[in-house]
Amino acid sequence: MIVVVVLVALVAIALVAGAHYYIWRRLVRDTTTAGGTARRAGTAVIILLPVLTFAGVGVGRADTPFALKQILGWPAYMWLATLLYLLLALLVGEAVRPLLRRVLERRAATAGGTTTEPAPVEEPATVGAPAAPAAPADVPPAAPTTPDPSRRIFVSRVVGGAAAAAALATVGYGTANVLSGPGVKRVTVPLAKLPRAAHGYRIAVVSDIHLGPLLGKAHAQRIVDTINSTNPDLIAVVGDLVDGTVADLGPAAEPLAGLKARHGSYFVTGNHEYFGDAGEWVDHVRELGLHPLENARVEIDGFDLVGVNDIAGEEEGEGPDFAKALGGRDTARASVLMAHQPVVIHDAVKHGIDLQLSGHTHGGQMWPVNYIAQAANPTLAGLEQYGDTALYVTRGAGAWGPPVRVGAPSDITVVQLASRQA
Structure with missing residues (x-):
């Protein structure tokens, strides 16, 4: 196991070193002159950035002061997001670079094109005048031209500058998507067993809030305000509420006490709760007024609300237990399952669940990472x-790692249950 961890780390x-070397070549070496101040400064920055990134990520995983995690976390994770889009933009630039160079070469050739000297007019021979010397028979070919260094630097600066601008704009847009808070989606789901009296029942589904060093109390308050504005009948918090301990993040979670719904708020664990002390968080959300469903169920008007622990809890003997959660249930009643990861859908089908509510995927969070997330989950979003x-x-309503979302805006979904008898 240790050997595998070491190999993965290496x-x-x-990969990180190779990516930074490529960026150094394109943004520093190719755009500056050797020995210049700009090249030395750019080289120092490119060396510092991966060191800062590894430090920020490492501190976030270690038992270190929370303030240090916040100080190092922002630059480390923001650079990770910028690195992704900078690499993509520079790779696109590889196709543009030769085209731009060819255009400049043609323009230079046109502007400084050769002119043809007029043919000399032969003078009539004069008697007794000496003959004009004959032109040499062989004219040596012109020396081959070498690429203009200033033109190469110009092309590199144009392509590099455009790539950097595109990456920064993308990351800025993605950060604004997270910090502005989630939007509201509305989905209607018909359930065959739902009685007519429960037709139109509204469940506000929120997942992946990810309170942590980067997203804190203000983030939680935005989410609470958005949920309450939908006036739901019930609130389902389906895991990954936090990235840290109650000691560090208890104050950030305080706004959750303000959640309002006719039939209350319910919570199940996600995989990130098990990065720390999941039991500690279960106790804490109960103090905030949420009802944890640890492989348990509760009867709501017209249906059973079922909750199972996340599969990450299996390592601690606290994984999902459908038999415990569903034992003795009246199968004629409709059932709604809260389970953090979509992969348990196959267990839900086997146990006759009518509707499963999940999160975990973030919808991919940052394009093109969505293709990886889609391959790992039965449903991406x-x-x-x-x-x-x-x-x-x-x-989900937050973000993990970089507080950036591109192509996968955060959401809180109001799921409206529909009775087929209505």
Whole structure:
């Protein structure tokens, strides 16, 4: 196991080093003159950035002061997001670079093109005058031209500057998406067993809030305000509430005490709760007025609300237990399952669940990472049907790692249950 961890760490370091070397070549070496102040300064920055990134990520995982995690976390994770889009933009620039160079070469050739000297007019021969010397038979070819260094630097600066501007604009847009808070989506899900009296029941589904060193109390308050504005009948918090301990993040979670719904707020654990002390957080959210469902269920008007622990809890003997959560249930009643990860949908189908509410995927969070997330999950985001079980996956209300979302805006979803008898 240790050997595998070391190999993975070495591969990660090699990839990060290679990425930064490529960026140094394109943004520093190719755009500056050797020995100049600009090149020395750019080289120092490129060396510092990966060191800062590893330090920020490492401190975030270690038992270090929370203030240090905040100080190092922002630059480390923001650079990770910028690195991704800078690499993508520079790779696109590789295709643009030769085209731009060719355009400049043609323009230079046109501006400084050769002119043809007029042919000399032969003078009539004069008697007794000496003959004009004959032109040499062989004229040596012109020396081959070498690429203009200033033109190469100009092309590199244009391409590099455009790539940097595109990356910064993308990351800025993605950060604004997170810090402005989640939007509201509305989805209607018909359930065959839902009685007419429960038709139109509204559940506000929120997941992946990820309170931590980067997203704190203000982030939680924005989410609470958005949820309350929908006036739901019930609130389902489906995991990954926090990235840290109650000691560090208890104050950030305080706004959750202000959640308001006719039938209360319910909570199940996500995989990130098990990075720390999940039991400690279960106790704390209970103090805030949320009702944890640890492999348990509760009867709501017209349906059973079921909650299972996240599969990450299996290592601690606290994984999902459908038999415990569903034992003795009246199967004629409709059932709504809260489960953090969509992958448990197959267990939900086997146990006759009508609707599963999940998160975990973030909708991919940052394009093109969504393709990886899509390959790892049965549903990336939205509503899909698996046999007789419907699965709804929210993109989540926060962000993990870089507080950046590109192509996957955060959301809180109001799921409205519909009775087919209505």
